[in-house]
Amino acid sequence: MDLRDLRYFETIAELQHVGKAAERLHRTQPALTGAVRRLEQQAGAPLFERSGRGIRLTDAGRVLLRWAQRLRFDVEDARREIAEIGRGVAGHARIGIVPTAAQYLLPQAVRQLLQEAPEVTLSTTVALVDVLLPMLGRGELDLVVGTEGRAQPGLQSHRLSEDSIVVAAHARHEIFQGKPTLKDLTRYRWVLQAPGAPTRDWLDHTFDRKRLPRPVVQVESSMLVTLPAMIAETGLLSFISRHHLAAGSPQRLREVVLKETTMRRRLVVTHRSHAYVPPAARRLMELLAAAAASPVAEGGA
Structure with a gap:
């Protein structure tokens, strides 16, 4: 043919x-x-x-x-x-990565990679896993760094780190005047991702299981990096990674500590099984794992 x-x-x-x-x-x-x-x-x-x-x-x-x-x-x-025979850690790598990992793991890993191999070129696509995995399946990406989900035929994943998603509010929010409960959270308005995003669905189902109303969303946003500033400026509650919470400054933001609303997830790097992974992409996988294990990354996990 x-x-x-x-x-x-x-x-x-x-x-x-x-x-x-x-x-x-x-x-x-x-x-x-x-x-x-x-x-x-x-x-x-x-x-x-x-x-x-x-x-x-x-x-x-x-x-x-x-x-x-x-x-x-x-x-x-x-x-x-x-084309890459004899070039060592060189060539081009195409990376798909979720926003949290793009902000907290990728810069450190790329800095190290470019120090080791200045001729490497990278292209990065920042999106959620439901967008990235089909691109990987079509051969448009070499690696995807994202949250762990169900195993899919033809794909192979390696664990990088664990992350926690928690409810966050302005440090002076009235929710902190007492010991908050899940029911207390229903009294306030929120800034969240749209339905369909894994963290949003997990949070909605948490309230469903307790037969409580779902969060009243006043602002929907797909820009995760803006959420800390949005929480601080609006007084709305949100559901964000502890990485983002730490970046928002403890003087401005604070975690609403509740076991029921602490979502633990794993970050993994995924590639197509038996596919050629360029040397640059292979080395980046190693550096991402090192970045995930570093004290800086662990301090925000």
Whole structure:
């Protein structure tokens, strides 16, 4: 099977539309249709079927897509590995990383990496794991540093550190006038991530289990690094990493200490199983683990 035909097939399968695939690939629709026909002849089965105004993969198409992706990964990995033979810790690494790790682990690790290997280049994507892991699966990233979740086929993870997510408030908030309870937290308004974010869902379910109203969210924000300042300026409660809480200054911010609202999570680094991991990315994995174990990182965990 022709690699170009397989690449066209992957794009058509992703977009479920020949016309949209032609626009992305800057090819004509007949060229893409011809590629699909050649693949169907070689596979001996139809790869797509009509679905409304678009198309969708058949069972045979889904099988071919899995192998086409694997073949593309292998070819790309081979090219990168051959290009980097003899270069040592050099080349380019593509890293996906969650905001907390990007702020507290990545700078130290990158500083050390560039001291050791000044020619290394990096590209970083900061997002949540639900965005990063599909990018890793598509071969767009070499590593993902994020929170541990369920094991996924084709991915391999290594533990970096533990982190705690806690309720935080302005140090002079009235919640600290007594010994707060979970029910007391329902009296105040919050700044939180949108529903669907793992920490937000965990917190909502904590209140659900106690048959209490969920937090009343006055401000939704996807910018985690702004939460300490937002808490300090607005008086709203929030749910943030102890790393961020420490960065917000103990004179301004304080943890609302409650066992029920202390979420413990693990940070892991994940790569595709059996995939080529560039030397720069391998060394960065080691440096991230060292940064996670350092006194500075542990002091905020």
